[in-house]
Amino acid sequence: xxxxxxxxxxxxxxxxxAAMPSALRARLLSAMKTASAEAREAADMAExxxxxxxxxxxxxxxxxxxxxxxxxxxxxxRAWWAGSAAAVAxxxxxxxxxxxxxxQVPAMGPKPVAPRVTMTRQVFGADASSHCDTFLMEGxxxxxxxxxxxxxxxxxxxxxxx
Amino acid sequence: xxxxxxxxxxxxxxxxxxxxxxWLDAHGARLLLYARQQTxxxxxxxxxxxxxxxxxxxxxxxxxxxxxxxxxxxxxxSCIRRDACDLYRADRRCRASAAEAAEVxxxxxxxxxxxxxxxxxxxxxxxxxxxxxxxxPDYAEVVVLRVWQELSFREIAEILGEPMxxxxxxxxxxxxxxxxQLTPDFLDFS
Numbered sequence: 001x002x003x004x005x006x007x008x009x010x011x012x013x014x015x016x017x018a019a020m021p022s023a024l025r026a027r028l029l030s031a032m033k034t035a036s037a038e039a040r041e042a043a044d045m046a047e048x049x050x051x052x053x054x055x056x057x058x059x060x061x062x063x064x065x066x067x068x069x070x071x072x073x074x075x076x077x078r079a080w081w082a083g084s085a086a087a088v089a090x091x092x093x094x095x096x097x098x099x100x101x102x103x104q105v106p107a108m109g110p111k112p113v114a115p116r117v118t119m120t121r122q123v124f125g126a127d128a129s130s131h132c133d134t135f136l137m138e139g140x141x142x143x144x145x146x147x148x149x150x151x152x153x154x155x156x157x158x159x160x161x162x
Numbered sequence: 163x164x165x166x167x168x169x170x171x172x173x174x175x176x177x178x179x180x181x182x183x184x185w186l187d188a189h190g191a192r193l194l195l196y197a198r199q200q201t202x203x204x205x206x207x208x209x210x211x212x213x214x215x216x217x218x219x220x221x222x223x224x225x226x227x228x229x230x231x232x233x234x235x236x237x238x239x240s241c242i243r244r245d246a247c248d249l250y251r252a253d254r255r256c257r258a259s260a261a262e263a264a265e266v267x268x269x270x271x272x273x274x275x276x277x278x279x280x281x282x283x284x285x286x287x288x289x290x291x292x293x294x295x296x297x298x299p300d301y302a303e304v305v306v307l308r309v310w311q312e313l314s315f316r317e318i319a320e321i322l323g324e325p326m327x328x329x330x331x332x333x334x335x336x337x338x339x340x341x342x343q344l345t346p347d348f349l350d351f352s
Contacts, residue, residue: 017191
């Protein structure tokens with residue numbers, strides 16, 4: 001911080017600022033007086049004509065409106081978050097429902113022998129398959145087995161064989 | 163030249179209608195010096211001073227200025243500085259080329275004296291003015307505010323929006339430049 005240097009600056013302050021030209025002084029004074037008169041007039045008008053005070057119901061109504069304006073953004077954001085959450089939930093449910101099921105991969109290894117072929121071998125012997133073309137299950141409850149044998153008529157087996 | 167101890171002498175008591183004529187006589191020349199230092203032409207300086215004074219009057223008469231009348235000059239200086247910044251910012255936008263800017267720059271109050279002095283000190287005054295005009299504007303501004311507006315470093319820092327140590331260092335550097343540029347028998351403020 002620089003100490004008081006008034007005495008040291010006296011050589012500089014011996015040269016005072018140039019005086020204001022009289023025309024400029026008159027112009028500035030005129031402008032200031034005009035501004036002063038305008039400001040006083042405005043102050044007088046403001047003092048004379050006070051705004052009408054609010055009635056009690058108006059006060060309450062405006063207060064409610066102001067509070068509503070104050071809380072409006074929060075309500076809006078709350079609705080926005082609720083809508084977003086509902087949309088995300090709907091998309092998730094849709095994905096779970098319509099997600100494509102994985103295709104069944106066939107098991108590896110030897111193909112199991114069909115039970116009816118095994119049964120047929122038990123009925124007709126080990127070489128029966130060479131004489132049989134097809135094996136059909138008939139009836140609504142598949143209670144009858146129809147064996148089509150080549151060059152022969154279909155053979156109807158009794159129920160107790162099956 | 164010492165600043166008046168109170169503005170009551172200029173008719174500026176709180177609560178009374180200010181005597182603007184007396185106040186202008188007391189502070190007008192110093193404020194005009196600052197306006198000249200902030201502008202490039204005499205017309206700009208006069209316009210800025212008028213605008214700032216009108217703003218001061220409106221503020222004071224409208225009851226918006228709650229500070230004492232001793233702070234009115236600082237308020238006017240702030241207005242002049244702000245308006246000068248706005249003026250030359252708009253001026254730069256309006257001017258099409260840098261060549262035009264260079265053309266305007268030399269017309270810096272060439273024929274308007276900033277200071278006045280006794281007849282036998284006319285040469286010293288001329289040297290001082292030349293040194294001030296050649297100095298960096300931010301340095302010259304601090305010198306003008308400190309020496310002729312007689313503001314404290316705190317007030318200058320508030321007006322310029324700079325830290326007080328910056329203002330003090332600018333002031334020291336400016337004084338060092340003046341000592342180097344002016345003749346030794348003129349300045350003995352070391």
